[in-house]
Each structure stands twice: as C-alpha cells, then as structure tokens.
Amino acid sequence: MKIRIYYMVLGILLTISVHAQHSFTLSDTAFLLDSKPFVMISGEMHYPRVPREAWRARMKMAKAMGLNTIGTYVFWNVHEPQKGKFDFAGNNDVRAFVKIAQEEGLWVILRPSPYVCAEWEFGGYPYWLQNEEGLIVRSKEVKYLREYAAYIKEVGRQLAPLQVNHGGNILMVQIENEYGSYGSDKEYLEINKKLFIEAGFDGLLYTCDPAPDIAAGHLPGLLPAVNGDVTPSKVHRLIQENHGGVGPYYVAEWYPAWFDWWGTTHHTVPAERYVGKLDSILTAGISINMYMFHGGTTRGFMNGANYNDKSPYEPQISSYDYDAPLDEAGNPTEKFMKFREVIARHLPAGVVLPEVPEAKAAVAVPSFGLGEAGRVSDMLPAPVRNGSPLTFEDLHQDYGFVLYRSKLTGGRAGVLRLKELRDYAVVMVNGGIVGTLDRRLAQDSLALQLPAGEVQLDILVENLGRVNFGPYLLKNRKGITEKVAFNGEEVKGWEMYGLPFKEVKGMRLKKGGDSGHAPVIRRGTFDLPVVGDTYLDMRQWGKGVVWINGHNVGRYWSVGPQQTLYVPVEWLKATRNEVVVLELIKPEQKELKGLDKAVLNEVK
Template identity: 65%
Template sequence: MRNICAIIVVFFMACSIPGYAQPRHSFALGDSVFLLDNRPFQMICGEMHYARIPREAWRQRMKMAKAMGLNTIGTYVFWNIQEPEKGKFDFSGNNDIAAFVRTAQEESLWVVLRPSPYVCAEWEFGGYPYWLQNENGLVVRSKEQKYLNEYKQYLMALGKQLAPLQVNHGGNILMIQVENEYGSYGDNREYLEINRKIFQKAGFDGLLFTADQANDVARGFLPGSLPALNGIDNPQRIRQLVRRYNNGKGPYYVAEWYPAWFDWWGSPHHVVPPEKYTAQLDSMLSAGISVNMYMFHGGTTRGFMNGANYNDKSPYEPQISSYDYDAPLDEAGNATPKFMAFRSVIQKHLPPGQTLPDVPAAKPAISIDDIQFRETTGIFNILSSPKINQRLLTFEDLHQAYGFVLYRTKLNGGAKGKLAVMGLRDYALVFINGRRAGILDRRLGDSSINVEMPQGSVTLDILVENLGRINFGPYLLNNKKGITQKVLFNNQELENWQMFSLPLDDINAIKRSAAAKKYTEAPVLRRGNFNLVKTGDSYLDMSRWGKGVVWVNGYNLGRYWNVGPQQTIYVPGEWLKPGNNEIVVLELIKPQQAILRGIEKPSLSN
C-alpha cells in the first residue's frame, strides 16, 4: 500500500511540472500553410523579449497577448546576457529563457524562438558578448574558426535549456531561426549551412527558418529551410518571394511586420497611428499568411544593454532605454488604441465559435512624492585601483563590458590649445584639476575642445561612457569602447595613463563617501528613499535632470538624457514594495539637481 501511494504521489508531482509528459505534436510545412498535427495552422504572433520584461510580469504580458488574439509569441535569445563572460553562463532570474517559454506553454501560447547568435534588436552589439572582441582574429558572422568554436559552445549550452521544449518533444516551440537578416550582411551559403548543422547538433531538430528583408532574401535564404520575410505586408509579393526561394511552395510567414518603430537619443519619438496598419493586417490574415508583429510589446532595454546604429551615411545613433516602440502593448504592459484596433481585425479571422478573452484592466499606476536625496557621493570618490599603462586601454583591454572608464594622466601646465580625443567611444566629460572643461559627444562628431592648462602640474581626467555598441551593419567588427586611439594636446600625444573601471554593475557594492568639494561639476551618485502605502507602475520624471542612470531597489532601470525624446523612466510596480524603497541616481552633467518625483503616465517626447 505504501508503495502504491508513493507511485501516486510521484505521478501527480510529475503531472504538475510544466512541460512534463506533455503530448508531442508535429509541426510541418505544407505546400501553402503550416501544419500543426497535420491540420492547417495560421500563426498570429507577436514579438516580446523576456529580458525586456520583469520576470514577475511575463505571465501578465502573455495574458494580454491572448486577449488581443495572438496564438504565438516570438522572442530573441540574447547571447550577451546568457554568457556575459567567456564560459560563464547565466540562465537565472530574468535570463531564464526556458522558464519564459514554459510560462507561455502554461498560457496556451506557442513560441517562435530566435536564438541566432546575432539578433540586432536595438540591443548592445546585436546580442554578441563584448568579450568576443578580445579573441584575436575572431570574425563574427563568418566561417572563421574561433567564432564558430565560441558560437558552438553557446548553442550547446542553449540547447540543453531549450531543445526539450520543442513541439516535437512535447513543448511549445514551433520553429527556430538560424540566422537573422543575414542577407543584409553577407551571402555565404556555406556559413548558413554551418549554422544549421550547429543548431541540429545542439538538439534543435525541429523546423528551422531564416528571415530577411524582401530585398535581401536572395542573399540570406538557406535552401531546405523556410525563407521568412521581414518588412513586407503585400500578400501577392509575399507569395512570389517565398515561392521563388522555396521550390515553388509556401507556407508564407512574415517574421517581422512593423506596425511601429524604435527611438534613439536626440530624435523625435516615433508614433504610427493604428489606422495606417489595420487594413494591411486584415489583408495578410485574409490571405492565410502567418504574421509576427515586431513589436507586440517592446518593454524596456534596461541597464546598459541598448544598441546603436551607425554607417557611413549617418551619425552614431544610440538607442534610448524605453523600448515602448509605439507597440500595441505599451511599455508597462497596458492595451493601447492600436491593441484594440488590431484585436478587432483578429476577431474577424477567428475559427467559428471561438471568442477572445476580455481585455484585462489597465495596471494600477501611482505617483511618487518629491524624493529628497540625503546622501551624495562624488564619482571621483568611488574609484578603485587603476590599471596603469603608457598607452590608453579600451574597455575590452580592461575586461569591462559596459558602464564607464575614467582615464587620468598628468602633464605640465602653463599652455593653452586643442585637446583632441581620437577614437572616442562614445561620450566624455573632460576635467582639468577637477573642473569640468568640456563635453565630447560622438553623436555630434565632437572629438576636441580648446582648453587652457593652469601653471604647474595638471591632472587631466576624461570620463568615458559606453553608449551602446553598434547592433546592425558592417561595423559589428569595429565596436570597441573607451578611447580607442590616442589623446593629443597641441598635436602631442599624451602618455602614462591611469585607467579606473566603473562598470556600475552592482550599485549596492559602491562605497559611500562625501562628495569632494575640489571637484567642480563632477558627476555624483545621489541616494534617497521613498515610502509607499501601495505599489503600482510609476514613471520617474527626469525632465529637469541632465544625463545619467537610475537604480530602484537595486534594479538598473536604464539611462536618461535631456536631449530626449524620452523624458521619463519606467519603474515596474513589480519591483516596488510597500514601505521603504531605495533610489540611486548617477547624474553626469547637472550634479546640483536633487529633487525627483514619480508620475502616473510616461513622457516619451520632448
């Protein structure tokens, strides 16, 4: 009897584990449609990224996806958060991609997985970990052996997490993308075939696909894998392109359909009215085309993980922290007019007898009374031991991924002239004997200032911020940070540098001390507290501040900058608590600013 009871207990425990002993499904390519268990299946998919949403809110966002009519969600997998340092993998907390996929299964949602090592996604380095640049000779997106070795190690680790969650193993992952818009970068079919074999060796034995912009699909498709399309919504053109590169057959999948767009610092906030896209969505669904909205829900690019655009024809453009994207679901996870308009379209295409769940009410939002900062620490007071070298070292040389580096040297004063920082990546505050002498900004092409050195020994400090590595285009291999060349004063190279790393990856580990009075206009860390009776989403109003980063209860919420368009920082209610909450602000250019409040609505435009 005891043995029988034990068996019953084990059985019920097993059945309660998400994904355990789930029925296996088949997912295949028909001549014109996807076949799920041999029946036609049209994916109505929306992109949302696990790393841009608090883990505590994953399920709420998925319920919203169901309420709009989605049956599938798409997500990238970001190599640089899963393997932040070489050989050190992290699948915990918000990085637990397998838990994200299992949560989707519990919410009866299928998943399209996009773990191709390169993701773009307005994400730092297009998803590549910074340390790849320290591997001598390594060339990303190529057949170069060092790259393939690192790529393979990462995919093997990822396969252990996700391969069992494929639909043919009882999971909910329908398809896996093996490269991302490769046709806009290269056309090496052998490289793509190597990709496919690595994925298969890692256990991804389900349906594989590529995705390219319509004009690039000829360069980026991989024979034998479905050629999905991006940035197109004309059903006739979609059919023509897919048939051309898929042996005259379908099915037809738009892997990225853009009902909105992203923002970068110094640009206007992008807003696209829903009525501009409802007809296109209706026509694609009417034609039986499967669609993935990029983005259904953008969320927030927290910490230092935003990417940047740059090419020969445009300036360096780092993206903002808000990834609201003017998506159907806003940054906090609430339905927008676009959500309701798309829901109405999708309702028309539901199978007979099927209805959509009610749209959940908007999440509660709160204001936060003026926060008084009672503790201030000058950034020059938190410096650790420097690295000393005759020449300048980059972030990568210092084995530092993100954040800031302070470069310091001494020189004889009594002269004035031009101070030039060659190869600045990306933003710098220049101090002479502790007084701010100027600001350099890669976006604007600023690389030099005129200065006057006082008599005697002069201390020159250059505080450099990594504003985000390029995530798209040919400059992926030119992505080192810091001062990447040299510093000249009146055309003479300055040498003998001290370099202080300031990654700010653990704000609670920063030592506290009083601000040093000798530093004028130097950046400061301000700490404060605020008490809440109830929690809810809030938006910190940074419109009177200058430039910096905000942490609440230890979470890095992202950057702010008075160049706009973003004027607020989203604070997820899930990360607040009744009673005492702690806030830390790093302010770079307005150290005198000391009052901050939270408001109930975001401001994403100047």
C-alpha cells in the same frame, strides 16, 4: 494539450502533468499543426526586457489580443557575459519563459541566432569576442565558429527539449538573422544549420530577411520568411521564388511601429495605417509575427546603436516602447484594441477571445530628496597603468564607464583631441568639469585654458552601446580607442579606472555631501502608500543612469526624446524604495519625483 496522470503512492494521490507531443510541418500552402492548417498570429516579446515577475501577465495580454504564439530572440551576451560562464537564471531563464508561455496556451517561435540585431548591445554578441585575436563574427572563421558552437549547445540544452516534436511548444527555430542584409555565403548558412541540429534543434528551421535581401539570406531547403511591411501578393511571390515555387507563407517581422534613439523624436504610427494591412495578411492565410507586440525596456547598458559611413552614430534609448500594441508598462493601447478587433474576425468558428485584463494603475511619486552624495572620482578602484589609453576590451570590461587619468603641464591654452572616442566623454581639469564630447555629434576636440602648475586631466568615458547592425559590427571597441593629444602632442602616462556599475550596493555616500562641479552619485528613498508602476521624471536632470532597489532601470539624457524612466510595480515596495542616480553633467540636481505616465517625446 496537457494530460494529467494520477498515481496513488502510499495513500497519497500524486498528479503528474505531461504535455502531448504534437507535429508541426509544412505543406505547399500552409503550416500544419497535427496535420491541420494553422495560422500563427504571433507577437515578439523579449524576456530580458520584461521583469520575470511580469512575464505571465504580458502573455495573458497576448492571448487577449488574439495571439496564439510568442516570438523571442535568445541573447548570447545575456547568457555568456564572460567567456565560458553561462547564466540562465532569474530574468535570463529563457526556459522558464517558454514554459510559462506553454502554461498560458501559447506556442513559441524561437530565434536563438548568435546575432539578433534587436537594437541590442553588439547585436547580441558578447563583448569579449573582440578580444579573441582574428575572430570575425558572422563568418566561417574558425575561432568564431568554435565559440558559436559552444554557445548554441548550451542553448540547446536549455531549449531543444521544449520543441513541439518533443512535447513542448516551440514550433520553429530561426537560424542566423537577416543575414541577407549582411552577406550571401550559403556555405556559412549551411554551417549554421548544422550547428543548430547538433545542438538538438531537430524540428523545423527557417531563415528570415527583409524583402530586398531574401535571395541572399535564405538557405535552400529551409523555409525563407519575409520581414517588413509587405503585401500578401509580395509575400507569396518572394517565398515561392526562394522555396521551390511553394509556401507556406510567413512574415517573420511585421512592424506596427519603430524604435527610438537619443536626440530624435519618438516614432509613432497610427493604428489606422495598419489595421487594413493586418486584415489583408490574415485574410490571405499568411502567418505573422508582430515586431514588437510588447517592447518593454532595454535596462542597464544593453541598448545597441546604429552607425555607418553615411549616418552619425545613433545610440538607442532605454525605453523600447516601440509604439507597440502593448505599451512599455504592459498596458493595452488603442493599437492593441484595434488589432484585437481585426484578429477576432479571423478566429475559427466558436472561438472567443478572453477579456482584456485591466490596465495597471500608475502612481505619481511626490518630490523627494537624494540627500546622500559622493563624487565618482572618490570611489575609484585600483587603476590599470599604461603609456597609452586602453579600451574597455583591453581592460576586460563590458559596459558602463572608464575614467582615464593623466597629467599635463599647466599655465597654457590649447586644444585637447580624443581620436576615435567611443562614445561620450566628460572632461575634467583638477576634478572640475570643463566640457563634454559626444560621438553622435562627431565631437572629438575641446579648447582648454589650463591653470598654472601640474594639472590632473580626467576623462570619464561612457560606452553608449555597441553598433548592432551593419559592417561596424567588426569595429566595436569602446573607450578612447586610439590616442589623446594636447596641442598636437600625444598625452602619455595613463591610469585607467574601470567603473562597470554592475551594482550600487554598499556605496559610501555622505549626507549632504557636496560633489562640486563633477560627476556625482546621489542616493535617496521614497515611500509608496499605494504601490504601483511609476515613471521617474528626469527632465530637470542632465545625463546618467538610475537604480531602484538595486535594479538598473536605464539611462536618461536631457536631449530626449525619452524624459522618464519606467519603474515596474514588481520592483517596488511600500516603504524605503532606494533610488541611486549617477549624474554626469548636472551634479547640483538633488530632487526627483515620479509621474503616473511616460514622457517619451520631448526633444531638447
């Protein structure tokens, strides 16, 4: 509840808004908000995946579907990209995100575990942890706990004052994240709890785990929440078994669909399959957090990947549409409307849902040219030299690309082998593309016919996303992580050029520039008589990254299923929208257009 206090100072009326302090506690059967039973109808939405300018609009949509709460992770690698350098500004301003939710009448479930999974790069861990010798994530190892403590204290400075017991809207805070799927060390979980309390999180703490792992992942004394598609009876049984025979009952991740990775079909789940399940959960008075209510977009290089000994490397796509009730652009879907109908039947007497805001208009941008171009190899920084290849981590580079360069004696044929490539390589001889290697397909070798004389070997390596789940969290270095051999003989004498592409301003490109058959950067502009969302149609392109007006809007790859890149209206203008495309394998492509809808399910 917001209270307005009026003061008269020097004849000027001042209005100060203060938020009333609430209580949020547990009974044996229910959550109690100000001592009254309260069912959280929550939806997950991640602030880095939505333009800051659109946060409020998405929250209004949440209210219109009937949600009373928003859930969000807090992402360590977003907020501490380099050791000791914290960033809570712009789209990283999670404090503002929480406060906007409060202004819109929404409670918040906060999930600031250093490990988030979330189909996010390295599960949320910053890459530089791998450069701390002996550091082991998700463990009691001293260096890890020291970095963890420093980070969570910074998060506490931002967010602990916004807990409900301090007048804010954060109802509960989650420690760790699905730890039972990874380990079972209760002492480690107790350390997590202690660090959170020391950081100022003195309200309700909880854990969450998939149903099979809840016994391993919960901490006695804290509420154990369940993740997954579970029946009311199973929720009751699992929580009672791990919480002294009582509730309350909470499904912390209830999945209305699933995420996608490159080369597979788009995952969708008809709303009809979940309407009855949602009704039964709410009828039983069980609180719920839909994962996801609105997925948005994993922009830049922040997607994660799945990998284990039994399955291939699976990097996730940029779209995080998730077949969620609110689509990637923030528009309501059929699933949204059907879930809204269910929720409306469970509202307190007299409560009426707000009208659903209109869907945003999208525009189809006519074809336009990218008339300026330059080869990536002509825009290299100063090299780092070493006898053997260095990883991204060795080069203190987080994301993007590294170009590895060496010399070979030509006039012979042979097999080039990259041992433990991570993750995708464009191989060039004397500046021209001769092939690609793809970790997804377990490719590490390429047959070459070298021309006579000394040959320049270039290998442009892309980090396609660090593993975000499972034991390979501990084996997440990027680049050429071991060695390169030609005909069985190790190639030595490397120059390495870091290409993180954090921004693309000021690139010196030439009009009509011919890239030859090599990775290229192209630039062009388009106008919008009517400014609206659009979707760049990348179906004629090969593989790369796109920036619009300086914003990295994500990766594209002809293998699909994602064939368009969503461009939010908030980042567009009427004239001279600048488009920069980094194209790896089809440098001859020069035309681009926008569609008025997404293409998320075309696999080639």
